[in-house]
Amino acid sequence: MATYELNAPLSDADARMLRSGDIVYLSGTIYTARDAAHKKLSELLDQGKELPIEFKGAVIYYVGPSPAQPGYVIGSAGPTTSYRMDSFAPRFHSLGVKASIGKGIRNEAVKQALKDYGGVYFGATGGAGALLSTCIKEAEVVAFPEMGPEALRKLKVEKLPLLVINDSVGGELYVMPDLAAVGLA
Amino acid sequence: MRTIAVKDIVKAVRDMCIHANRFQPADVRKCLKEGGAREDSPAAKEVFRQISENIDLAEKTGLPLCQDTGLAVFFVEIGQDVHVDGNLTEAINEGTRQGYGEGYLRKSACDPFTRKNTGDNTPAVIHYDVVPGEKLRIAFMAKGGGAENMSRVTMLAPAAGWDGVKNFVLTRVAESRSNPCPPIFIGIGIGGTFEHSAKLAKLALMRRVDDINPDPDLAAKEAELLALVNRLNIGPMGLGGRQTAIALKMNVSPCHIASLPLAVNIQCHSSRHEEVTL
Ligand code: SF4
Numbered sequence: 001m002a003t004y005e006l007n008a009p010l011s012d013a014d015a016r017m018l019r020s021g022d023i024v025y026l027s028g029t030i031y032t033a034r035d036a037a038h039k040k041l042s043e044l045l046d047q048g049k050e051l052p053i054e055f056k057g058a059v060i061y062y063v064g065p066s067p068a069q070p071g072y073v074i075g076s077a078g079p080t081t082s083y084r085m086d087s088f089a090p091r092f093h094s095l096g097v098k099a100s101i102g103k104g105i106r107n108e109a110v111k112q113a114l115k116d117y118g119g120v121y122f123g124a125t126g127g128a129g130a131l132l133s134t135c136i137k138e139a140e141v142v143a144f145p146e147m148g149p150e151a152l153r154k155l156k157v158e159k160l161p162l163l164v165i166n167d168s169v170g171g172e173l174y175v176m177p178d179l180a181a182v183g184l185a
Numbered sequence: 186m187r188t189i190a191v192k193d194i195v196k197a198v199r200d201m202c203i204h205a206n207r208f209q210p211a212d213v214r215k216c217l218k219e220g221g222a223r224e225d226s227p228a229a230k231e232v233f234r235q236i237s238e239n240i241d242l243a244e245k246t247g248l249p250l251c252q253d254t255g256l257a258v259f260f261v262e263i264g265q266d267v268h269v270d271g272n273l274t275e276a277i278n279e280g281t282r283q284g285y286g287e288g289y290l291r292k293s294a295c296d297p298f299t300r301k302n303t304g305d306n307t308p309a310v311i312h313y314d315v316v317p318g319e320k321l322r323i324a325f326m327a328k329g330g331g332a333e334n335m336s337r338v339t340m341l342a343p344a345a346g347w348d349g350v351k352n353f354v355l356t357r358v359a360e361s362r363s364n365p366c367p368p369i370f371i372g373i374g375i376g377g378t379f380e381h382s383a384k385l386a387k388l389a390l391m392r393r394v395d396d397i398n399p400d401p402d403l404a405a406k407e408a409e410l411l412a413l414v415n416r417l418n419i420g421p422m423g424l425g426g427r428q429t430a431i432a433l434k435m436n437v438s439p440c441h442i443a444s445l446p447l448a449v450n451i452q453c454h455s456s457r458h459e460e461v462t463l
Contacts, residue, residue: 066291076252104364126366130248175425177359
């Protein structure tokens, strides 16, 4: 398990180098999108329309921040549960997205997409949204402002603390529940 | 008959929404602050370190503990000798509106189908009980979506018994894995009807961590099931560890001879709730 400081957008080489358990401090430009923005992006793709963001090398942060107080660029901004984006993630990876940031388990299709396209799934600490927001230096709504907390935002981040949960070679960091220990296996 | 002014209710609710989203209850805070010392792995310790630092930061800056400031859930006990000088439900919703607006809290309430945000985090989910006396007690919980989504209600066959209850709870927690932001709090409601079990489960999440069930048999069952849950080794954020759950509380009520209703309400480590009595 290694520790890296990386920059987003992520290069293919960076994404493929990472392994489950690695710690990454991520800086650079990332995008926020959760349920509604994923649906909308997907509809734009279906219609063959241009996307409001560049997918190549993109890191998508599954977050719906709370409103910024005066003097702050953003409110609390921790990860939301990722499985709700599972049905969209493989397609996005096939179009160049390199990584997502969230919390919670991914399905097999997403893990396969990470292998197929050289991607990575990062976990951030859920419920630490105040702390994580201190790594966000700039925030700007770039699409879907009508979605409020679900709008697509461009963030400039500095040393956002992440853990590699799933990597491009099938690695998985989340432990399997010990069902045998409770007589369920 | 005692009269309580609507404006006092609005203010109390507003303040509670804001405060509860910035400050953990003392018992929850203590468990989270001390949790790291009980873990062995660096990853589990690191999760607790971040949670602890997050608590300090929220207290200092007024940023909400979590960006998901929840749907606003209220349990209201209204004394039968209380008279409210206006619309009580509207007062609670107005307090919610003001709290979520002025407190820079996230508005997460939306239409189930169109997904259009209601814009002010109302309507709140309000449960009323009428009790003797002339006081008005309002308990508030900020209930985030991640943990709520992992919750379930089931109708077991009576023959399933305690073993059936344990299996269902353990399976539910095991399947939830890292999704509800463990270490979690588990509220279990057993008995009553379908909806009553769910209400009992949510009320169990309002109980203090150190609140031992006055019924010794239930206290033993709570301890047994909590110990089992913690053998699952899901641990903080699903990275493995001793603390999958911090507390497990069970509320029980008689049920139909044909039924064994069981509700499992899961709450994340960011267990935010408080109450006020007017
Ligand atoms: S489950 Fe709780 S701590 Fe985790 S993101 Fe949701 S509200 Fe926040």
